[in-house]
Amino acid sequence: MPTAADALKAHAELLALAREHSLLSSCADLLEWDGETFMPRGGVGHRAEQLAALAGVLHEKASAPRVGRLIEKAWPLGVDRGPDSPEAANLRELKRRHERAARLPRRLIEERARVAAVAQQAWAQAREERDFAVFRPWLEKIVELVRAEAAAIAPSLDPYDALLDLYEPGMTGAEISRLIAEIGPPLRTLLAAHGPFGKRRGRSGGAGPGAGVLEREFPTDRQKLFVQAVAASLGFDLEQGRLDVGQHPACIAIGPGDTRLTARYAERQFASGFFAVLHEVGHGLYDQGMDPADAGTPMHDAPSLGMHESQARLWENLVGRSRGFWKHFFPRLRNVFHEALARTKPEAFLAAVNRVQPTLNRAEADEVTYNLHVAIRFDLERSMVRGDLAAADLPEAWRAAYAAALGIEPSDDAEGCLQDGHWAAGLFGYFPTYLLGNVYAAQIYAAAARDLGDPDAAFARGDFSVLLGWLREKVYRPGRRFSAAELLRRVTGEAPAPAAMLAALQARYRPD
Amino acid sequence: MPTAADALKAHAELLALAREHSLLSSCADLLEWDGETFMPRGGVGHRAEQLAALAGVLHEKASAPRVGRLIEKAWPLGVDRGPDSPEAANLRELKRRHERAARLPRRLIEERARVAAVAQQAWAQAREERDFAVFRPWLEKIVELVRAEAAAIAPSLDPYDALLDLYEPGMTGAEISRLIAEIGPPLRTLLAAHGPFGKRRGRSGGAGPGAGVLEREFPTDRQKLFVQAVAASLGFDLEQGRLDVGQHPACIAIGPGDTRLTARYAERQFASGFFAVLHEVGHGLYDQGMDPADAGTPMHDAPSLGMHESQARLWENLVGRSRGFWKHFFPRLRNVFHEALARTKPEAFLAAVNRVQPTLNRAEADEVTYNLHVAIRFDLERSMVRGDLAAADLPEAWRAAYAAALGIEPSDDAEGCLQDGHWAAGLFGYFPTYLLGNVYAAQIYAAAARDLGDPDAAFARGDFSVLLGWLREKVYRPGRRFSAAELLRRVTGEAPAPAAMLAALQARYRPD
Secondary structure, eight states: OOOHHHHHHHHHHHHHHHHHHHHHHHHHHHHHHHHHHTOOGGGHHHHHHHHHHHHHHHHHHHHOHHHHHHHHHHHHHHHHHOTTSHHHHHHHHHHHHHHHHHHSOHHHHHHHHHHHHHHHHHHHHHHHHTOHHHHHHHHHHHHHHHHHHHHHHOTTSOHHHHHHHHHSTTOOHHHHHHHHHHHHHHHHHHHHHHSTTSSOOSSSOTTSTTTTGGGSOOOHHHHHHHHHHHHHHHTOOGGGEEEEEOSSOEEEEEETTEEEEEEOOOTTOHHHHHHHHHHHHHHHHHHHHSOGGGTTSTTSSOSOHHHHHHHHHIIIIIITTSHHHHHHHHHHHHHHTHHHHTTOOHHHHHHHHTOOOOOSOSTTOOHHHHHHHHHHHHHHHHHHHHTSSOGGGHHHHHHHHHHHHHSOOOSSTTTTTTSOOTTTTTOOSOTHHHHHHHHHHHHHHHHHHHHHOOTHHHHHTTOOHHHHHHHIIIIITTTTSSOHHHHHHHHHSSOSOTHHHHHHHHHHTSOO | OOOHHHHHHHHHHHHHHHHHHHHHHHHHHHHHHHHHHTOOGGGHHHHHHHHHHHHHHHHHHHHOHHHHHHHHHHHHHHHHHOTTSHHHHHHHHHHHHHHHHHHSOHHHHHHHHHHHHHHHHHHHHHHHHTOHHHHHHHHHHHHHHHHHHHHHHOTTSOHHHHHHHHHSTTOOHHHHHHHHHHHHHHHHHHHHHHSTTSSOOSSSOTTSTTTTGGGSOOOHHHHHHHHHHHHHHHTOOGGGEEEEEOSSOEEEEEETTEEEEEEOOOTTOHHHHHHHHHHHHHHHHHHHHSOGGGTTSTTSSOSOHHHHHHHHHIIIIIITTSHHHHHHHHHHHHHHTHHHHTTOOHHHHHHHHTOOOOOSOSTTOOHHHHHHHHHHHHHHHHHHHHTSSOGGGHHHHHHHHHHHHHSOOOSSTTTTTTSOOTTTTTOOSOTHHHHHHHHHHHHHHHHHHHHHOOTHHHHHTTOOHHHHHHHIIIIITTTTSSOHHHHHHHHHSSOSOTHHHHHHHHHHTSOO
16 A cells, blocks of 8 residues: 555655656757757658657656556545646646556657648648649558557547547537537628628728738848737747748647747738747746746646647737727837838728638638538548548548638649648648637637726737736646646536637727 | 776677667767757757757766666677777777766856857857857856866866867877967067067068058858868868858768868958858868778867868868969959959969958967967866866956957957856867867978878869878878877878978068
């Protein structure tokens, strides 16, 4: 019978091991960041091998039988301290991680890391050359590997659910399907009313005021300086992080004091660069807002990717497309890009950043169509994982899905199924977290507005610190102390539900 | 009794373990590079922990008893294949590495990595603030740790010899002392004759022609472009590497296809930036020239740091300060920096880059005084390691040594004992490899000239490929197949000896 002292000792050893795991895992994060930003072309092969070796060591450590025994010994401590205690939270996550690792053969882990690293290069090349054939064999390999992974982790589950649970613990494909069914009709109604063929073109504006504003000349060097200044205004600490040009936008948290954002800029696509950075800033504010005392422990993370994503979407959209935000920033933007914006009215600019328009690109989609993009990916990836859709048939299935959902089709696969790098990275079951992010974001933002009053007035004064302070206290500092659903309940009083999101969209796009 | 098949099998497993070790170790290389270049200030603490965790894992793997047993089993294979076989070379190095690791407690390894990472930041701060006191406590800690390391590795050896052997296998402090005694008088004679107070100011120039040429305005952005072009001309492949601005000049080989150089530029100090890059390019050419088939095995490295350094010094000085080199590059340089050089004669420029002048700075020292700088560091670090010199007394001892050897004294410790980061990084016993590098470089260069004829004519045509091809074949591709002394013997027919270096200097500085 283990004593209380045994449990304490086991818990302390587990935390030391967790810290080591987190440090080694953050080495892989730096390798990823470097691959995004500065790695020379010739380094690809070696980088893949480095990531595989690290993945192997991490797996070896996480799956060690000793860890299982320590968790068993320490478990009574979590029970004793109560389900909301840090000890219980850490033990829950350690158990989850250990069980998952113990079920996976090391060979599979290393193979997956190696293949993903090379597949991502093949994907980038395929996208550049607009040639799906370059990526197809790698996609086949990846699907095969994630299927093997799913079967190993949870042989009794639907394989897609096994993967989804990696990113959003406890979530299932069936629940995502229900959610999509619930939001689909109202989103389509909004699209019909406010999209380019809709009757209402006030603020949401099809070809109305502001059309083309965002496609004027915005020199990229000035975009970089401007978004850096905006990031700092929102509260992102650039002494404790960086903002670089990378292959695609990302937030990579290396460790406490080192949170790195990447972005891409194109001269005539101001919105795509700008809102992508706001998105990553949102992720970055979450990472910078966690309790440093938890660093290295399982607590020092968001409870789920959906919850993390919620903060990216909150800052990108609920803050970044608001009237108050642009009341503050538009005059500054116009000073920086005077050639492009000298004669643009603030209202027209606000309309442009809120335009509803079916497009082929998820990352740059407006808030109304965004979730429809995610729904398409969810259907396709679930079919691939279940073996109902062959990789070779993906381009055709993609085109059909876009035609059905948005009435448009990509002219090639670069605009189509090659636009996102997730599958190349082996991330299946990840896309639904974007949808959940939107849902959680709207619920949390509504709760903030209830507590703080309409944040718009503060934004108009350039004050984002009241909102950030509230989010830090309620959402960021607790880290992974609670599950996503429990955290949401504590912050908003609600279970996950799309009503707040739909209400916010309906309010934003109400007839002027 | 192990069979031949057992030995083969053990050897194969050892190589797989060596590859893993090399991959994990190259993750630490990337962390170091990032620390040099892009890491935000807030990331320092976490970086130290990351490096310590990796060092711990590497040590755990290298010291595993299983490795010792495998080496024992595989050993007959090396014997069977002969001492010059790759198998023997790999087994020798693996044995050396395993024995060293097995003698070191993991706690010490991790502590050393952690302390070195923080000490380097303290050193940088101390240098910036010109305040030795900021660094002193860290230097004390570091000296204590390397002494503990030396005692653990080789309790019967002089502690300094134990450390020196890490970088230059088989070398001793006594041999370095002898070498210094041998080269000191002729170098001092050269200095007396050609230094600023000497009688001969022809090419070596004191205040003669070319004085001040290198201190004119050389805009740093153009310096970067120019050295990048020079690096490419010499044969450094920028698709398989990078050249960035870093805290100090370095060559960090991440892996095959990924060799990274860092450099610093100052507008009015052209020579310090330029020759530092040439130096790192030399290291980089060595790394890029090794046999890719050996990658991940112990063979895929230089036999010693002195040998690696020899190639840095060869390209920096024997090539980079030669008449032929500047015959080719000076007109190009003048095109880029026309304001600074429009009225400068080629001869005056050549004199300027070959000026002999006692200065306070090792890295930028001319070829005559350079080894005198190294001799000072050797004496001081040996005294610290042996416990004869306290860290607190270093600044005073430094000033006295410079006064005695070069007749000058630093005005503060930033110019003095804080100028090099080696000790902060825990590198004691490393400095003598610079001296050995000069010695080996001259011997190897003389052998190349015997084989190829005077390389100057080819340089004048911009052709560096013949020399590079020769070096690749003779020196770079063999990697660590032979010891430094054996490689030198095969390439030059000689044992390590300073005659070639002294002869080359005497030839360069002969009366015009």
